Structures are given as structure tokens and as C-alpha cells.
Amino acid sequence: MEKNMENLLEQMTLEEKIAQLMQLATFFYKGAAGDGEITGPLEDMGITNEVVQNSGSVLGASGAKEVSNIQKEHLADNRLGIPLLMMADIVHGFKTIFPVPLAIGCSWDQELAEKSAEIAAKEASVSGVHVTFAPMVDLVRDPRWGRVMESTGEDPFLNAVFAKAFVRGFQGDDLTHDHFRVAACVKHFAAYGAPEGGRDYNTVNMSERQLLESYLPAYKAALDEGCEMVMTAFNTVDGIPASGNKKLMRDLLRDEWGFDGVIISDWGAVKELIPHGVAEDEREAAKKALEAGVDIEMMTACYAKSLQELVESGEMSESLIDESVLRILQLKNKLGLFENPYRGTSEELEEELIMSTEHRKVAKELAVKSCVLLKNENVLPLKKNQKVAIVGPFATNGDVLGPWSWHGSRDDAVKVYDGFLTKTAASNITVAKGSDIETVTEDQLTEAVNAAKDADVIVLAVGEESEMSGEGGCRADIKLPEAQLTLIQKMKELDKPLVTVLFNGRPLDLHGIIDQTDAVLEAWYPGTEAGHAIADLLYGDANPSGRLSMSFPYSVGQVPVYYNCFNTGRPQGDDKQERYVTHYLDIPNEPLLPFGYGLSYTTFAYSEVSLSSEKLSGDSEIKASVHVTNTGNVAGEETVQFYIRDIAGEVVRPLRELKGYEKIMLNPGETKVVTFTITEEQLRYYHSDLSFTSDNGAFQALIGPNSNDLAIGNFYLKK
Numbered sequence: 001m002e003k004n005m006e007n008l009l010e011q012m013t014l015e016e017k018i019a020q021l022m023q024l025a026t027f028f029y030k031g032a033a034g035d036g037e038i039t040g041p042l043e044d045m046g047i048t049n050e051v052v053q054n055s056g057s058v059l060g061a062s063g064a065k066e067v068s069n070i071q072k073e074h075l076a077d078n079r080l081g082i083p084l085l086m087m088a089d090i091v092h093g094f095k096t097i098f099p100v101p102l103a104i105g106c107s108w109d110q111e112l113a114e115k116s117a118e119i120a121a122k123e124a125s126v127s128g129v130h131v132t133f134a135p136m137v138d139l140v141r142d143p144r145w146g147r148v149m150e151s152t153g154e155d156p157f158l159n160a161v162f163a164k165a166f167v168r169g170f171q172g173d174d175l176t177h178d179h180f181r182v183a184a185c186v187k188h189f190a191a192y193g194a195p196e197g198g199r200d201y202n203t204v205n206m207s208e209r210q211l212l213e214s215y216l217p218a219y220k221a222a223l224d225e226g227c228e229m230v231m232t233a234f235n236t237v238d239g240i241p242a243s244g245n246k247k248l249m250r251d252l253l254r255d256e257w258g259f260d261g262v263i264i265s266d267w268g269a270v271k272e273l274i275p276h277g278v279a280e281d282e283r284e285a286a287k288k289a290l291e292a293g294v295d296i297e298m299m300t301a302c303y304a305k306s307l308q309e310l311v312e313s314g315e316m317s318e319s320l321i322d323e324s325v326l327r328i329l330q331l332k333n334k335l336g337l338f339e340n341p342y343r344g345t346s347e348e349l350e351e352e353l354i355m356s357t358e359h360r361k362v363a364k365e366l367a368v369k370s371c372v373l374l375k376n377e378n379v380l381p382l383k384k385n386q387k388v389a390i391v392g393p394f395a396t397n398g399d400v401l402g403p404w405s406w407h408g409s410r411d412d413a414v415k416v417y418d419g420f421l422t423k424t425a426a427s428n429i430t431v432a433k434g435s436d437i438e439t440v441t442e443d444q445l446t447e448a449v450n451a452a453k454d455a456d457v458i459v460l461a462v463g464e465e466s467e468m469s470g471e472g473g474c475r476a477d478i479k480l481p482e483a484q485l486t487l488i489q490k491m492k493e494l495d496k497p498l499v500t501v502l503f504n505g506r507p508l509d510l511h512g513i514i515d516q517t518d519a520v521l522e523a524w525y526p527g528t529e530a531g532h533a534i535a536d537l538l539y540g541d542a543n544p545s546g547r548l549s550m551s552f553p554y555s556v557g558q559v560p561v562y563y564n565c566f567n568t569g570r571p572q573g574d575d576k577q578e579r580y581v582t583h584y585l586d587i588p589n590e591p592l593l594p595f596g597y598g599l600s601y602t603t604f605a606y607s608e609v610s611l612s613s614e615k616l617s618g619d620s621e622i623k624a625s626v627h628v629t630n631t632g633n634v635a636g637e638e639t640v641q642f643y644i645r646d647i648a649g650e651v652v653r654p655l656r657e658l659k660g661y662e663k664i665m666l667n668p669g670e671t672k673v674v675t676f677t678i679t680e681e682q683l684r685y686y687h688s689d690l691s692f693t694s695d696n697g698a699f700q701a702l703i704g705p706n707s708n709d710l711a712i713g714n715f716y717l718k719k
């Protein structure tokens with residue numbers, strides 16, 4: 001197979017090779033809807049039609065008809081008949097939209113996550129997509145950053161679990177023959193999730209050890225699962241922009257990890273080497289990016305305009321270009337595009353498969369599992385004969401898909417009100433918008449009061465509109481907008497039970513919500529089946545089981561705040577008045593709600609941790625067990641979490657690190673024993689010399705319902 005591609009490469013002219021490395025958006029192509037407008041953008045970019053004819057891939061094309069037209073027109077003009085790769089952002093669903101990844105993280109359910117990616121791949125591939133720009137696996141600790149909703153959260157272990165699940169779901173086992181799957185592109189390499197101040201695209205500053213320990217494992221996990229592509233990040237890593245960072249791409253990805261798939265820049269990131277201040281012009285940007293390892297340049301034309309001259313002047317070896325082109329051709333070959341450039345694309349299958357009942361069923365299941373019950377003081381579940389007022393800007397709003405759902409339609413989304421209609425008679429429900437997202441009028445408040453005054457319970461459907469998170473959607477104040485806090489206050493005056501359902505793309509500062517209302521369900525952006533999932537949960541037809549995969553700060557002043565932090569030399573003890581210990585004068589150190597937290601309609605009791613031995617050697621193992629009992633009145637699913645603490649390391653170790661978890665279903669009164677296996681391998685970490693080893697000494701195995709509520713078993717390692 002490789003041989004063929006090498007033969008093909010040999011037949012290509014330098015111009016044709018360079019054009020393969022360029023990725024442009026759909027509107028540049030003949031055959032795209034609304035074509036004929038390409039002259040302007042081409043002139044702006046300084047490239048010719050010839051480059052477009054020979055380009056290697058397209059960004060954002062989808063829809064069987066359009067994609068087939070583009071491919072047909074392209075092949076008609078392309079001398080060697082090299083098909084285009086169609087790439088798009090299919091992040092959490094194509095048309096059937098699943099919960100945003102941060103919500104999926106809260107499901108702790110890798111099987112369903114995989115299934116969601118498989119469905120997304122199927123819908124996208126019949127619509128003509130070959131590669132998805134997902135999974136995004138950037139570790140996140142700062143909820144001000146708008147893109148936390150695209151990540152599965154703050155934990156390296158959990159992120160790695162989901163990275164693998166998504167890659168399996170997107171790619172399956174055989175991309176060549178299974179045309180219902182797409183190649184995955186893990187992003188954004190590396191550490192895009194750690195911008196200073198939580199401001200998108202901002203500088204990332206961290207030690208190499210921290211990068212290795214916390215930020216890289218999820219990308220590595222995706223690649224271990226066979227992920228075909230990597231996208232570079234916009235940010236700098238240790239002073240060098242990721243898209244021109246040889247150490248990250250050539251040294252780490254290629255040489256150390258052995259990755260031989262395609263590396264693509266993020267949108268415009270090659271040219272951005274100029275404003276970053278590491279390239280004086282496009283020519284230098286092109287040279288730096290290619291030499292550092294970027295194969296495909298997305299949406300700027302530094303390669304197209306400069307590589308030929310760089311080769312002809314002897315400043316760059318053509319073999320560098322050949323390597324990149326070969327990788328792209330090999331991916332096309334692997335996807336079966338030379339045999340069938342139209343691959344899975346089919347207008348009939350689009351009709352048949354997209355948004356099928358089966359797909360929506362999985363979307364609902366995952367939405368149910370992704371919502372997290374944050375508070376419940378004897379109001380939930382609702383009773384079907386109660387009179388309920390649904391109040392708030394999300395009561396009848398389809399903006400529940402999240403900011404990364406280009407192909408999804410808000411019209412298809414089940415609104416909160418629609419969900420309620422499946423549970424109780426229309427005569428039991430009143431609805432009022434109550435406020436807009438960021439403004440409120442007296443009339444709106446009056447309307448809300450009128451709608452709610454005869455109700456038995458008020459459900460507040462409030463949150464951030466989707467534009468308030470996602471790319472470029474950063475906020476310095478992460479409270480619910482003032483207008484909606486006013487609405488909550490107004491409803492509180494009615495002195496009725498208040499249930500809040502939150503739609504948002506980040507952990508919020510919950511003051512004004514959690515202290516003012518009796519129950520809070522964090523729904524995130526649940527996707528197409530939002531209303532059905534929420535109604536099932538609120539009426540008790542499903543029991544909430546989501547657990548936070550990112551801490552909720554007490555206030556933005558604590559950020560970054562995350563569970564696997566260090567103790568410091570002056571940890572705060574029980575005496576909160578003590579001055580010379582690490583603390584704030586005005587707020588607690590702890591987040592409002594910790595990683596792993598979530599309530600259920602039942603309660604679970606944990607026993608002490610019992611260990612099969614207190615001594616671990618290099619090749620033995622310890623079994624750590626707890627008994628978990630459902631002490632409530634309904635069946636429920638518990639996520640039993642297992643953490644480890646290394647009491648004294650060569651470098652400071654986190655207070656706890658997630659090493660495993662198990663989800664169990666328990667009937668009322670039922671007890672199950674949950675056992676985790678501890679091995680020496682789990683105790684390894686990066687030392688000051690970057691060696692990855694363990695140290696003899698004392699450890700703790702911690703097991704419990706969340707990262708803050710853990711029973712401890714002590715053991716020691718002696719190798």
C-alpha cells in the first residue's frame with residue numbers, strides 16, 4: 001500500500017506537493033453551494049486557482065450532495081486524480097447532538113461516550129466527512145476559559161479514558177472498509193487548556209514536568225488508541241508557539257511517541273507565528289512550521305506562497321515536504337479514497353440514518369447520565385400532579401446544543417417545556433420567559449410572577465447562552481448574568497419550592513443560585529434530547545447519576561482550583577483564623593463543589609477501606625475494597641472513585657490522584673463490594689530528572705463518592 005503512495009508521490013510536481021499541504025474552507029471550491037465567489041478570498045490570500053485545484057483537503061464540507069459535487073469537480077481538474085480529504089468539526093454529534101464533552105465527562109460512562117462518537121461518525125460520514133477535528137482532550141482547570149465545555153475536565157486519568165473512548169467510537173477498527181467511521185484528530189496539542197488568566201489563545205507557562213504529568217497523558221492516550229491525526233494548539237508552550245514547536249512535534253510526537261500520522265495546524269496558526277513574534281514574515285513562518293513538523297496548514301497560505309522558493313533557494317530540503325505529503329496520501333489511502341473518493345457519502349443514507357430514533361435514544365441516555373444534581377432539599381423528584389411553573393430564558397429555548405454543534409438544529413432540540421409535556425398534563429404547566437439572558441424588564445418579571453403564583457413548584461430554566469462559552473467565549477465573571485439572578489430573587493419572593501436547571505458551558509460561581517433555590521440540576525448543554533432527559537430526571541423516571549468532572553469554584557478568585565493540588569508547606573488546618581497558613585481572608589480554600597461530586601435520589605453508605613495487604617512490592621498487587629450500600633428508597637447508580645496519595649515523593653505529589661472508578665447499580669438496601677487493584681505501576685510519576693518511576697515509602701488508597709469525601713487505607717511500597 002505504502003509503495004503505491006510513494007509511486008504517486010514521485011509523479012507529483014513540487015507545486016502539486018505543496019498544494020497538498022494546504023487546507024481551505026468549502027467556499028473556495030467549485031461545486032460548493034454558492035460557488036463563483038472564490039476570486040475575492042483567493043486574491044486576499046495571494047494564491048491562485050491552481051493551488052486550490054491541487055489542494056489536499058477541505059475544511060468544513062458536509063452534506064452528501066455538496067461534498068460529492070466538490071469531489072467531482074476537483075477530480076475533473078486534478079491531474080493525478082488525488083481525491084480531497086473532507087474534514088470538519090464533529091465534536092459531540094453531527095445532527096443528533098449529544099451533551100457537550102464537559103457534560104459527557106460528568107457521565108463517567110466511557111461506553112456511552114464511545115457510542116456517541118460512533119453515531120456522530122456515522123451521521124458525518126454519510127454526509128461526506130472523512131476526518132473529524134475531535135476529540136479535544138485539553139485538560140482544564142480554569143472555568144473562565146470558554147472552551148472548558150469542549151474538554152472532559154480537570155483530571156488526566158478521566159480525560160485519558162474518554163480520549164480513548166472517543167477515538168474508538170470515531171474510528172472503529174477498520175477505516176479502510178468501514179465507511180461509517182471517520183478518522184479522528186486529537187487536539188489541541190499541547191496544553192491549550194491552560195491559558196493564563198483563562199483568556200483564549202493566551203500564553204501557557206508550565207514546567208515540563210507538569211506538562212508530562214497532567215497535560216500530555218490524554219493526547220498520548222488518544223494516539224495509543226490509534227488516533228490518525230493531531231492538531232496543534234494556538235498557544236505557546238515554554239515560549240514557543242505550539243504550531244512552530246519542534247520539541248513538541250518532532251522530538252516528542254514523532255521520535256518519542258512514534259506518531260506517524262498527519263499533523264495539522266489549527267486555523268491560521270502557521271501565520272500566527274508572526275504576531276506571536278517568532279517569525280518576521282510568512283516565509284519564515286512557513287519554514288518554522290514545516291521544520292517543526294506541521295504537515296497541513298489550515299486556512300492560511302504561508303506554505304503555498306513560500307515553500308517552493310525555500311526549496312529552490314536551497315534553504316529547505318524537498319524531502320521534508322515529501323514526508324508530509326506522503327503522510328497525507330497514506331491517510332487518504334487508509335480511508336479508501338483512492339478506490340472510492342465518495343466513500344460513505346450517500347443522500348439516501350443521510351435521509352435514513354441521520355437523527356434516527358436509535359440515535360436520539362442514545363443522545364437521551366447520555367444526556368440523562370451527564371446531568372449532575374448539585375443540591376436537593378426535599379423538592380425533587382417532582383410529582384406528576386403538581387402544578388409547575390417553568391420560568392426563565394431556557395424554558396422554551398432551543399439553545400441547548402452547545403457552541404460546537406454547527407450541524408445540529410435548535411428546531412430539532414427538545415425544549416424543557418416540551419419535555420414536561422410528556423410527564424404531566426398541559427393544564428398543570430405555566431411558562432414564562434422571565435428575563436432574557438442578560439437583561440430583564442419589569443414586564444418580564446410581572447409575567448413570570450403571574451405564571452408562577454398559582455404553581456406548587458417553580459422550575460427555573462436559566463443559564464448562559466451558548467455564545468458565552470466555546471472558542472473566544474471567555475468570561476472574567478463566571479456568575480449567572482445579573483438579570484437572571486434578579487429573576488431568581490423575584491421568584492423567591494413567592495415563597496414556593498424553587499428548582500433550578502442550569503444550562504451553561506463552564507462551572508459557574510453558583511452564588512445567587514445554590515443558596516437561593518432548593519434544588520439545582522446542572523444540565524450543561526444536553527443536546528438534541530435535552531427536554532426529555534431533564535424531564536425524566538426531574539420527575540424521577542431517571543435517577544441522577546452524573547458526577548462533576550471539573551470543580552465548581554467558590555468564587556472566581558480561587559481559580560485555578562482543582563482537586564489534585566499540592567498540600568503546600570503551610571496547609572490550612574481546622575483553625576480557620578490562623579494567619580500564616582495558605583488561605584484567603586474572605587473565602588474558603590476549597591471549591592464550592594469538588595471534582596467527582598454529584599447527588600442522587602438515593603443515598604449510599606461506604607464502609608472503611610480494606611486492603612489485602614499493607615505491603616506492595618515491585619511485582620505484587622494489593623486489592624483495596626469497600627462495601628457500598630444503597631441506604632435510600634430507590635435504585636441508583638453510584639460512581640465509586642479510587643484515588644492514591646503518595647505521602648512523600650522526590651518531588652511534591654498531589655493530595656490525591658484518580659486511579660480508577662467503577663459505576664455500580666444498587667437497589668434499595670443492596671450492598672456491593674467494589675475492589676480496586678493497586679500495582680507499583682500506578683505509583684510512578686515524573687521525577688525532577690523526568691524519569692518515570694516510583695519511590696519506596698508510604699501511600700494511601702482513598703475510596704469514596706467524590707474527591708473530597710474519602711475513606712483511607714494505608715500501605716507502603718518496598719520494591
Ligand code: BGC
Pocket residue numbers: 089133187266267471
Ligand atoms: C478551533 C479548532 C477547530 C478549527 C477548525 C479553530 O478555530 O480552535 O478547534 O478544529 O477552528 O474549525
